[in-house]
Amino acid sequence: MLRVRFAPSPTGFLHIGGARTALFNWVYARKNKGEFILRIEDTDQNRSKPEYLTEISESLKWLKIDWDQIYYQSKRFDIYRDYAQKLIGKGSAYKKDEAIFFKYNFSQIEVNDLIRGKVTFNELPKDEEVIIKKDGTPGYNFSCCIDDALMEISCVIRGEDHLSNTPKQILIYRALDFKIPDFAHLPLILSPDGGRLSKRFGATAISEYKKQGYLPESLANYFLLLGWSPGQDREILSLSETKELFKLKDVNKTGAAFSLDKLNWMNAYYIRNKNIDQLTKEIQSFLVNQKHPFANIEYGRLKEVVVLFQTRLTTLSEFPDKANFFFSQDVEYLPEASSVLENKLSQEMETLKDKLSQINGFRKDLIEEKFRKTAKDLDLKVGILVHPTRVALTGRRKGPGLFETMEVLGKEKVLQRLDKLIKYWEEK
């Protein structure tokens, strides 16, 4: 059976590189009806922290990545020591200064990589390596081999940064007569400028993207596209579509620069194509997670407002800032509105207020009809009246359609806010 694994170390948050590696492994397993194993590489007792472990598994779940089995290396130290002893018995390893060293018996090694083809190593940077440290814990290359072999991992899919570890690991497999798995080394993610991933940028936790209002499906979709393409100019792919289309051979060899522009576009795309109820729930739980005061807005009310902003959001976090005037008692005129405020139209606004107050059933079509008629009677182009009205109601010069905004705001607030602008002009 096909088995793959994702092996994070709980010494930090799950960041974009790790998430993408997990995603590729998971998709490959699901596509081929195989098993996806989560292996926690918590051998460093000092740096491993339970809160990181929690964060990593929460982030994976958020991205809809599930696992069939989970292992902890910290519970397997005896196993590693046993195999190290075996190597000593075979003369491939020896003990020195309380630690156990493996002797690399090197000759040219070929790695048959499923993504990059045959890779030949002519030299190793060292001829021995610590496999059991003096504190009794295993070294990375060793525990990795033992576990991949014992867990019967059939294909090791990991970042290209591990490519140069591969010949060393092959030597360990050979020394123990283990079956050597297939290898597939993913291209690395590069900084937006095309250079190396900076600690600042690359270290951004997945949970941070969630906090910023990115959708898990757009993040997953974007990550998969960083180094993989199904062809046919397909870009928007659900996890289940990806599960069908994915082939390891279609993975690129070239490092891919992370583009926030494209991620933003994709997130906005997912937002505006989401079913309105799903989007409203998504925003509601986002507000709850953020402990935002708008979190307890009644669902139906929230939905009315979300409808107006669905095509205007890049991330969920923009919603409370852009829509706050719907939920607040009063409006605040933003600096961007100042130029509109300079043109006093007190008389006209008074008339408009009066006309709007006569509407029974404050619906957008009735509002629009009355509004246009009023403008005509006043001998004004509609736009002349629209702009100050929008400022009066929203405090801004940009936003959703004015008539829909009025309907959702409600007659009472509309009249009250028009009145406020008239008074504001009078005082000036």
Add this chain to the structure above:
RNA sequence: GUCCCCAUCGUCUAGUCUGGUCUAGGACACGGGCCUUUCGAGCCUGCGGCGCCGGUUCAAAUCCGGCUGGGGACGCCA
């Protein structure tokens, strides 16, 4: 320094294996236009690329070599 990987628009990529159908296709970003009460969305449209040199061939983005450039690895971290 040693070893390894990679190289198509600014970015992500299709095409490269099986050379001609590629005056290189799509997406993001950017420019112009349409729509329109603003913004956004949508629609139309433009800009822009096979890193360089040489070889093989009737023919090269596609095959070969070199160069240059970028990335990675060389911890009792993982």
